[in-house]
Amino acid sequence: MSVSPKNLLQLQEGAKSFGSRSLFADATFSVNEDEHIGVIGPNGAGKTTLFKILADELELDDGKVVRSGNLRLGYLKQHDVWNLDQTVEEFLSQGTSIPIWELKKMAVQLGLTDAQFEAPIRSLSGGYRMRAKLLHLLGEEPNLMMLDEPTNYLDLETLLVLEEFLQSFKGAFLLISHDREFLRRTTDHILEIENGDFVKFSGNIDDYFEQKQMLREQLQKQVMSQSAKRQEVLDFAARFGAKATKARQVQSRLKQLSKMETIELKALPVTAKIRIPPPIHTGRMTLEIEDADLGYPDKIIIQGVNLKIEKGDHIGVVGFNGAGKTTLLRSLAMDLDSLYGKVAWGYQVEAAYYAQHVAERLSPDESVHEALARTAHRDVKDQEILDIAGSLLFSGDAVRKKASVLSGGEKARVALGQMLLKKSPLLILDEPTNHLDFYTVEALTQALEKFEGTIIFVSHDRGFVRRIATKILEVRNGELHLFPGPYDEYVWNVQRYGNQGSDKKKELKIRHRDQLASSKPERTLSTNAAEESPDKKQKVKELESDKKQIEKNLQDLDKKIKILESRMIDQSTKLASLHGQELNKLSIEIGASQRKIHELEAEFLLLMEQKDSLTGQISDLKSS
CATH class of the missing domain: 3.40.50.300 (P-loop containing nucleotide triphosphate hydrolases)
Structure with a gap:
């Protein structure tokens, strides 16, 4: 198997064990130039081991890794050995191809200051050390990044910066993360490592869970169908096996049964069931x-x-x-x-x-x-x-x-x-x-x-x-x-008041839920504007014309919405009808259909928002 032009890297029939424990065998998958892949699986499944193998830090027991000639691999490890007495600048100057002055410009986006560049690494918090590692990775100019739990220890601001960077990254990356929201926002493929099997799914983490559920339901139906077919043959053999006139038919059916490949429904992964023992009694x-x-x-x-x-x-x-x-x-x-x-x-x-x-x-x-x-x-x-x-x-x-x-x-x-x-x-x-x-x-x-x-x-x-x-x-x-409220209300307050200048930041306004509705800006139209205008009649005429145009636009939107609803039903029907194909091929088709549905839903919601906006404008025009 040769590496195609789009492939940066391939694992071919790879196997790895530690002692008597086999992590995976006959594992195959590839990474293309523009793919943003989330790597998931239970703890101990071999995710970090896979990264070490791809980075040539561990050897396979069997199989091989094929790398393209233009591969530039950058690896952000979960645990690195630091020289804590090094300054950030000294750390960044080792193994990077971008000049320090350029890295300093890039550092601004990650929130690293000139003072921190000159400070020893031991003086930085876990989050700022992660930012320094991210900057070092960028300095290597990779076209394939491997990031092992990069969100650990990051604050919300840096997390959003990292999200934006990964969303716009033109190369490929493999990303190990347990953060479902982060994976949803940054990846377009999911590589599942489970029970020693590697399966690559098209779509983000939500698409993956939908596809997994659909595939399992389809396999359950196939297992039930095959079980019923087996039982039918066995019943036929038991009923007619002793009759000479049916002996040939019985043998033929039993032969077919022996050739039938058993469809296996793998057990769901065993998961932790955490129960917190009741705490000892305390006061209020x-x-x-x-x-x-x-x-x-x-x-x-x-x-x-x-x-x-x-x-x-x-x-x-x-x-x-x-x-x-x-x-x-x-x-x-x-x-x-x-x-x-x-x-x-x-x-x-x-x-x-x-x-x-x-x-x-x-x-x-x-x-x-x-x-x-x-x-x-x-x-x-x-x-x-x-x-x-x-x-x-x-x-x-x-x-x-x-x-x-x-x-x-x-x-x-x-x-x-x-x-x-x-x-x-x-x-x-x-x-x-x-x-x-x-x-x-x-x-x-x-x-x-x-x-x-x-x-x-x-x-x-x-x-x-x-x-x-x-x-x-x-x-x-x-x-x-x-x-004194849940997280989403806090975020709403930060977004509303946190970026209105340093003075506002220092005095973040905190509001309770019963204040939120009253604090939202109201849409108002001046009732005196037309009276004060010397061309009141002309103004009314223009408003009437605007109203008719908006109503026409609204009718057009209603037609588009009905068409979209019909197309979404068609796509959902197509998705439901897929069956009986090899797992990876099927997941790609499912992912394509789901992405089409998501695109149509997004367009549908946008049109609905436009419709609501136009309806509001008509209401305003009527009130004027």
Whole structure:
């Protein structure tokens, strides 16, 4: 198989195992020049291993990687070994082909300042280190990028910058991420790695889930049909097998049955089922802070903190990278002493703290069971430890696995188990979704939504914040600002008031839900304008003419809308009729039909908006 002109890279019949564990065998897929591919799969499926193989850092056991002659590969790793004493400029000058002065111009878009260029890497927060790595990647001028969990530790602003960059990137990329919203906005293909199989789907992450569901339903029908056909042959053989006149027919049918290729319906991937043990009983007040300064002996990060947190509050902490979110969580978890002020804890309140890099702190020689038992609450029995381990997909011999052989996602699940077994009424979580696959993030989200205790958390995953947070606490300019409403209302406020000059930014207006409706701008027409005009009659005439033209446009739009509705039904019918084709080919056809439906829906919605606008204009004209 040769590499076609559009192919940048191909994996051909690749196989990789670690000891007795096979990650994949006979795996084949390709990357074309303009494809933006999201790579997904359960933790431990081999996503990062695949990247290392494609980057020539690991060898295949069998098969080969074919690279085009013009391939320029850039690889953003999940974990890099830093020289923390290097300045950012020194780091960027190694292995990049773009001059530093050009990189500095590009750095502005990522929010890196000249001062940070000259600062040692150890002085940067996790988010700013990620920005430096992104800039280094751009400096390599790749036409194929591989990004392993690039959104980890990014604030909302940098996340949006990264989204925009990836959307406009002219080359190809492979992107590992658990952030469904990020994948939806940046990718046009999905590579699924599951049970050792590689399947490439056309479309974004939402299209992928739709296609998966449709394919599974089709396979279920085929399995049922084949099962019925088998049973029919067996019944025929049982009924007529003893009759000499039917012997030839019986043998013929049995021969056909033996040649029939069995259609297998693969089991759905086993997913974590996280259950948070009920917390110990506490009073209404969880934590109260008065006039506290938080930070380090040589530097105050957040000052004048006055905060009251009650039982049942689910607080999402937001702010720019470096604003002090982790410092705040460490202080609340008593991992960092407050410099000044008063901290009062409620009755029987003790925090369970999931630190940003807690999974990396596991002892490499400790087993999963030992790690869970070491941090469990004193009342927890061994069976409960095993139950929690099982719910996190560590059952049987898996509980004896050493931390040194666990994947990043598996280590994160162990750390989650340690936190849950503390039975704490207060969970403090710093980026808990990092390194977790879709299924585990969903299981954790559902468990936290039901948790009756208090949660204070930081996460870059917008969907996760949206579902968990009942309040938003913003860290900004060394101060805390509490927003008493859900995440979408906070974002609405930031978008409305956050970009109206530095003074406005410093005094972000926070509004309650009952104020939102009244705060929206009203459309008004001056009732005095026509009276003050010397050509009142001419004005009325023009308005009447405008009204007739708008009504005509409205009729035309109604016709277009009916045509679009008909075309969307046709596309949906075509999509539903696809069946019986080879998996990858079928997914491409499904993706094409879905994209057509999405295009028609977008055009339909645009026309509906135009219709609403014109209807409003007619109403205004009538009122005038």
